[in-house]
Amino acid sequence: MRLPAYHADMTEVFHLLDASQTAARLPYPDLVREISALLADASVQVPERLVQPLAGGGSLFVMPAMDGQVAITKLITFTPANAGTPRPTIQGDVVVFDIASGARRLVLDGPTVTARRTAAVSLLAAQRLAPHPRGPLLIVGAGVQGLAHLEAFAEGLGITEVVIASRSRASAQALAVHARSLGLRAQTTQDPDAALAGCPLVVTCTPASGVVLQALPRRDAFISAVGAFTPAMVELGGVLCRHIAETGTVVLDTANALHEAGDLLQAGLDVRHFATLADVMHGDSARPAGPVLFKSCGWAGWDLAAARTALAR
Numbered sequence: 683m684r685l686p687a688y689h690a691d692m693t694e695v696f697h698l699l700d701a702s703q704t705a706a707r708l709p710y711p712d713l714v715r716e717i718s719a720l721l722a723d724a725s726v727q728v729p730e731r732l733v734q735p736l737a738g739g740g741s742l743f744v745m746p747a748m749d750g751q752v753a754i755t756k757l758i759t760f761t762p763a764n765a766g767t768p769r770p771t772i773q774g775d776v777v778v779f780d781i782a783s784g785a786r787r788l789v790l791d792g793p794t795v796t797a798r799r800t801a802a803v804s805l806l807a808a809q810r811l812a813p814h815p816r817g818p819l820l821i822v823g824a825g826v827q828g829l830a831h832l833e834a835f836a837e838g839l840g841i842t843e844v845v846i847a848s849r850s851r852a853s854a855q856a857l858a859v860h861a862r863s864l865g866l867r868a869q870t871t872q873d874p875d876a877a878l879a880g881c882p883l884v885v886t887c888t889p890a891s892g893v894v895l896q897a898l899p900r901r902d903a904f905i906s907a908v909g910a911f912t913p914a915m916v917e918l919g920g921v922l923c924r925h926i927a928e929t930g931t932v933v934l935d936t937a938n939a940l941h942e943a944g945d946l947l948q949a950g951l952d953v954r955h956f957a958t959l960a961d962v963m964h965g966d967s968a969r970p971a972g973p974v975l976f977k978s979c980g981w982a983g984w985d986l987a988a989a990r991t992a993l994a995r
Contacts (some may be wrong), residue, residue: 688914697788702801704790708799710972720983721963722964724747728747732744740765742759745758745982747982751780752990754989756777757792758775759774770793778989787993802834802927803908804831804885805839807904807978808906813882815841817940818881820844820845820874823885825858827885831906832861846871851870869939878898881911882904884904886907891921892918893918894917899925906976910979923945930970931974932951933976934959936958936960946968
């Protein structure tokens with residue numbers, strides 16, 4: 683439910699948006715355009731995020747970002763113990779302020795922003811880097827991010843076929859049913875490594891508690907790995923990561939991944955040598971030769987792009 687609230691002078695209004703209202707303000711085409719615009723905006727500032735460990739293995743994330751007009755803070759908890767339960771692993775909000783007046787403009791649902799901006803970043807990377815952006819698409823992980831990437835890639839790339847792998851057969855089947863409701867051909871698999879041979883487009887979006895993909899990909903593969911965002915987390919095998927680094931291209935979402943890209947760090951790769959998405963957007967538009975690994979770790983700048991998109995609507 684949208685709840686209007688007024689400041690003391692009764693001239694400023696802000697809206698508290700639930701998950702569905704937040705999603706409605708973040709259509710993927712608009713969000714991708716805003717992310718691209720943000721990467722070219724010199725006024726954007728993104729301080730280092732605070733990650734505070736919590737009792738029980740969870741973490742509190744405090745993520746500020748700002749440009750010349752808007753300031754945001756994302757406050758979320760990440761609770762791995764909630765995986766496989768009715769409770770979400772990510773909970774929280776994105777608070778959006780107008781810089782000129784200091785007024786609070788929006789409070790967005792944090793998990794919805796996280797899911798949609800992450801999928802939109804992967805979509806932008808695939809649009810620029812994927813040799814075969816129409817798929818078929820392999821999704822490893824059938825949770826919130828799997829759903830978001832399915833919808834984003836279906837809308838933004840025009841894929842027609844998807845293969846879904848998950849530790850939970852029920853989750854994989856449910857996502858396949860949703861894919862069919864979007865008009866896609868969908869099947870599930872218990873062997874994502876075997877599915878690599880037929881899928882030039884891949885997304886891994888698991889809880890990243892262990893390697894889920896380790897076979898060598900096709901030479902024309904594009905892999906977006908989004909599940910691991912700390913040095914201790916991992917989804918991709920070390921041999922796979924080193925193979926792409928040697929024969930293809932590795933791209934980071936931002937330079938922050940230097941310290942957070944568990945897949946690459948555990949593979950023993952020197953992450954400092956890899957380009958970022960901003961480098962790609964500002965550089966040569968030619969698609970690279972060989973397989974591509976896009977490593978996404980998250981950044982408050984993506985949340986700022988979501989806030990800008992929501993305000994524009």
